[in-house]
Amino acid sequence: MENKNNTKKVTKPDKKKKSFLGRIVTLIWIGFFAVILGITGTFWAASNGWLGEIPNVRDLENPDIYVSSEIISSDGVLLDRFETERRTPVDYKDLPPHLVDALLAKEDVRFFEHPGIDAKAAMRAVTSAGEAGGGSTITQQLAKQLYTKDPSSNVLMRGLQKIKEWVTSVQLEKLYTKEEIIAMYFNKFDFIYGAKGIESASKVYFNKTTKELDVVESATLVSMFQNPVAFNPLKYPEVSKEKRNLVIDQMVKYNKISSAEGDAYKAKPLVTDRQYISAQDETYSAYFKTALRKEIEEWLVEYEKETGKTYNLDKDGLKIYVTLDSRMQLMAEDAVKKHLKGIQERFFAEQRGRKMAPFYNITETKRNSLLDQAVKRTDLYKMMKENGSSDEQINSAFNTPRDSVKFFTWEGIKYMKDQTLMDSIIYHKHILQAGLMSMDPKDGTIKAWVGGINWDYFKYDHVKQARRQVGSTFKPFVFATAINQLGLTPCHTISNDRIPGKWSPRNANGRYGGSQSLRTALAQSTNVVAARLIMQTGEEAVIQMARDLGVESPITKDPTIALGSADLSLYEMVGALSAFANGGIYIKPQLILRIEDKQGKVIRDYTPTTREVVNEYVAYTMIDLMKGVSDGGTGSWIRTKYGITSEVAGKTGTTNENSDGWYMGLTPNLVTGVWVGNEDRAAHFGSTANGQGAATALPIWAYYMQSVYAKGNTFGVLASDKFEKPADIDQRWDCSSLMGFHQYNQVHNNEIIEGTGEALDHDAPEPTPNGEAIIEQ
Numbered sequence: 001m002e003n004k005n006n007t008k009k010v011t012k013p014d015k016k017k018k019s020f021l022g023r024i025v026t027l028i029w030i031g032f033f034a035v036i037l038g039i040t041g042t043f044w045a046a047s048n049g050w051l052g053e054i055p056n057v058r059d060l061e062n063p064d065i066y067v068s069s070e071i072i073s074s075d076g077v078l079l080d081r082f083e084t085e086r087r088t089p090v091d092y093k094d095l096p097p098h099l100v101d102a103l104l105a106k107e108d109v110r111f112f113e114h115p116g117i118d119a120k121a122a123m124r125a126v127t128s129a130g131e132a133g134g135g136s137t138i139t140q141q142l143a144k145q146l147y148t149k150d151p152s153s154n155v156l157m158r159g160l161q162k163i164k165e166w167v168t169s170v171q172l173e174k175l176y177t178k179e180e181i182i183a184m185y186f187n188k189f190d191f192i193y194g195a196k197g198i199e200s201a202s203k204v205y206f207n208k209t210t211k212e213l214d215v216v217e218s219a220t221l222v223s224m225f226q227n228p229v230a231f232n233p234l235k236y237p238e239v240s241k242e243k244r245n246l247v248i249d250q251m252v253k254y255n256k257i258s259s260a261e262g263d264a265y266k267a268k269p270l271v272t273d274r275q276y277i278s279a280q281d282e283t284y285s286a287y288f289k290t291a292l293r294k295e296i297e298e299w300l301v302e303y304e305k306e307t308g309k310t311y312n313l314d315k316d317g318l319k320i321y322v323t324l325d326s327r328m329q330l331m332a333e334d335a336v337k338k339h340l341k342g343i344q345e346r347f348f349a350e351q352r353g354r355k356m357a358p359f360y361n362i363t364e365t366k367r368n369s370l371l372d373q374a375v376k377r378t379d380l381y382k383m384m385k386e387n388g389s390s391d392e393q394i395n396s397a398f399n400t401p402r403d404s405v406k407f408f409t410w411e412g413i414k415y416m417k418d419q420t421l422m423d424s425i426i427y428h429k430h431i432l433q434a435g436l437m438s439m440d441p442k443d444g445t446i447k448a449w450v451g452g453i454n455w456d457y458f459k460y461d462h463v464k465q466a467r468r469q470v471g472s473t474f475k476p477f478v479f480a481t482a483i484n485q486l487g488l489t490p491c492h493t494i495s496n497d498r499i500p501g502k503w504s505p506r507n508a509n510g511r512y513g514g515s516q517s518l519r520t521a522l523a524q525s526t527n528v529v530a531a532r533l534i535m536q537t538g539e540e541a542v543i544q545m546a547r548d549l550g551v552e553s554p555i556t557k558d559p560t561i562a563l564g565s566a567d568l569s570l571y572e573m574v575g576a577l578s579a580f581a582n583g584g585i586y587i588k589p590q591l592i593l594r595i596e597d598k599q600g601k602v603i604r605d606y607t608p609t610t611r612e613v614v615n616e617y618v619a620y621t622m623i624d625l626m627k628g629v630s631d632g633g634t635g636s637w638i639r640t641k642y643g644i645t646s647e648v649a650g651k652t653g654t655t656n657e658n659s660d661g662w663y664m665g666l667t668p669n670l671v672t673g674v675w676v677g678n679e680d681r682a683a684h685f686g687s688t689a690n691g692q693g694a695a696t697a698l699p700i701w702a703y704y705m706q707s708v709y710a711k712g713n714t715f716g717v718l719a720s721d722k723f724e725k726p727a728d729i730d731q732r733w734d735c736s737s738l739m740g741f742h743q744y745n746q747v748h749n750n751e752i753i754e755g756t757g758e759a760l761d762h763d764a765p766e767p768t769p770n771g772e773a774i775i776e777q
Contacts, residue, residue, distance in 0.1 A: 069317060074593065102218045108137045139173055205274070216244065224243075287463065320592060325715065335704035339699045350687075374429070407419075431679075439589050445590050451463045462570060468660045469565060472653040473662045474546075477546045486536065490624050492517065494532050530562040542561065546566075550572060553567060570674075578671040579613055584615050616724075621729075637698055647667065649723070658686075665701045668722060672704060
């Protein structure tokens with residue numbers, strides 16, 4: 001009989017449970033593929049720019065650090081670069097092996113194994129909170145440096161940026177070798193304090209080249225990649241040493257150095273050798289770069305209109321060949337430094353103890369206004385204003401003593417304790433400025449351009465940007481107009497009696513009476529004679545002469561321009577007076593020879609602008625008159641004090657209260673102009689003996705020409721050079737009888753005022769604020 005109790009019960013499957021589990025598995029697979037598709041789609045969208053702009057292939061092939069445009073001198077020397085950032089790139093072969101090992105150990109030990117993204121490293125970073133190495137690969141970090149200009153603080157947006165960095169990393173790995181990526185990474189990083197790139201960092205922090213870095217120094221710099229401010233060896237030495245030792249531990253861990261070596265390195269003290277080099281490379285070159293950039297960028301706009309092609313001056317690797325000669329440029333810079341260093345000490349001595357220093361003849365209210373304007377031009381003031389700081393906060397920032405304030409000196413940068421920023425501003429108002437431009441009068445090529453003394457402190461070009469009163473250097477325009485219009489000769493005489501009437505200019509030496517020849521009048525810079533000449537020719541004719549000679553600055557129609565009341569640039573003055581050394585033909589000063597693209601194709605060839613302004617007889621007459629300035633007039637120091645024996649046609653200039661000192665020196669193959677003065681016209685020497693152009697500007701010209709003549713054969717500028725004299729000019733002058741009066745085939749009906757001192761027929765003009773006070777040397 002069958003036992004029913006032992007009968008097993010068969011359990012049927014639960015269809016509902018099976019259906020539920022199946023759905024779970026299906027959802028998991030769907031989710032898995034959705035994630036895969038999502039990641040793939042996100043990367044695809046990022047690669048095609050759907051998630052925002054990413055670098056195109058052209059940008060990746062031309063990272064900013066390698067595509068600066070080069071400025072090359074006429075003698076083949078690299079003078080400077082146009083670049084988005086100032087740095088000195090180094091090749092991989094110039095990186096010491098222990099520097100590369102330190103980077104790999106700290107940031108990306110599997111760098112030579114992955115394709116730009118390393119999942120294992122990312123997990124390592126998460127589990128060690130970054131202490132065992134970063135999660136981003138070196139390539140990813142480079143992509144961030146190159147193309148993520150502003151990392152977002154928003155988590156979602158930063159995530160999108162991260163994805164684009166991953167995409168860019170893969171592209172970089174395809175375009176560059178591993179070694180090139182490491183070199184770019186070191187060259188691109190900003191170590192702060194002006195140390196952009198590893199070469200600058202080596203100099204700033206250790207006063208070495210990259211090749212000279214030892215293991216400890218390499219570890220210190222590599223530790224800064226995580227945070228160059230928080231882990232800075234100058235700012236936080238104890239923290240920096242701790243982070244340095246962490247890098248050394250990583251080097252031991254990955255067998256880059258032995259354990260014993262690691263212990264020895266970690267025991268070493270942190271030693272730095274701070275160097276201030278950030279702005280020194282641009283001390284002088286930045287001045288001509290300002291003018292060069294302006295000229296090129298204006299042309300590039302027109303070039304794009306004509307051809308449809310665009311070029312970026314900072315990124316497209318152009319080669320700009322300029323007219324400057326690197327050797328003559330250095331001679332000019334040295335001449336400026338040599339003279340200003342000495343007279344600066346005299347200026348400080350003169351100002352010492354003066355309440356209103358360095359200003360003269362202004363009220364305290366005006367002085368405060370000048371200083372307030374200087375404050376408002378500073379970057380600190382602009383930043384504080386943008387951040388909403390109050391006037392009280394700004395005033396406190398500029399008038400509270402600090403631990404370290406930077407000052408310019410001719411011996412180098414000086415840092416002073418317990419000084420205020422206002423102290424610095426007042427100090428720098430004392431500093432004498434200078435400009436020098438030198439050009440070949442035969443072809444217009446500019447050979448030297450010194451726009452100032454130090455770009456870091458004084459960002460204003462005194463060659464082309466600045467316009468200052470030109471003083472008696474304007475008188476050649478007046479004399480040339482009279483000679484051209486009236487047919488005067490060097491020996492024709494003009495009355496030196498005071499001019500009666502409302503405008504009666506004074507001579508600097510206070511002597512009047514009798515007559516002076518044109519040669520003597522220009523040599524002695526006699527104001528009365530210049531005034532009589534412009535009253536005879538008319539202001540319009542003189543202004544037109546200046547315009548024909550390339551002067552574009554505004555010139556007021558007023559007889560006081562004969563004494564130098566116009567504000568002109570040194571660039572204009574050198575270009576204009578060069579025409580007299582070139583037979584009366586004006587050539588616009590030329591700074592650029594040609595421009596090539598990065599493949600070497602010439603995209604612009606420069607040709608000079610020329611025109612005949614006066615004939616060769618008028619031109620040489622002006623040379624003859626201006627030679628008198630050098631041979632026995634206001635510029636005779638070039639002979640008696642500086643021993644220059646060559647033919648020199650010169651002109652000194654000194655403006656109101658010695659605010660501006662000028663000297664223009666013409667030789668047959670080189671024309672050079674120099675200006676010296678303070679930033680503010682109210683700051684100047686108190687005495688004419690110290691402040692006149694012959695004392696401030698002329699010596700710079702003399703030092704420069706001494707150097708040029710010493711290498712004369714190299715430059716084609718010799719002390720034996722002679723001005724080209726028209727063969728029959730002596731007969732045309734006919735000084736014995738003054739029959740040369742009409743020798744330029746011009747007819748005039750105006751009265752010529754000679755040594756009688758009689759008054760003009762028309763009324764004298766009203767005086768101007770500048771007119772009578774301009775008494776030139």
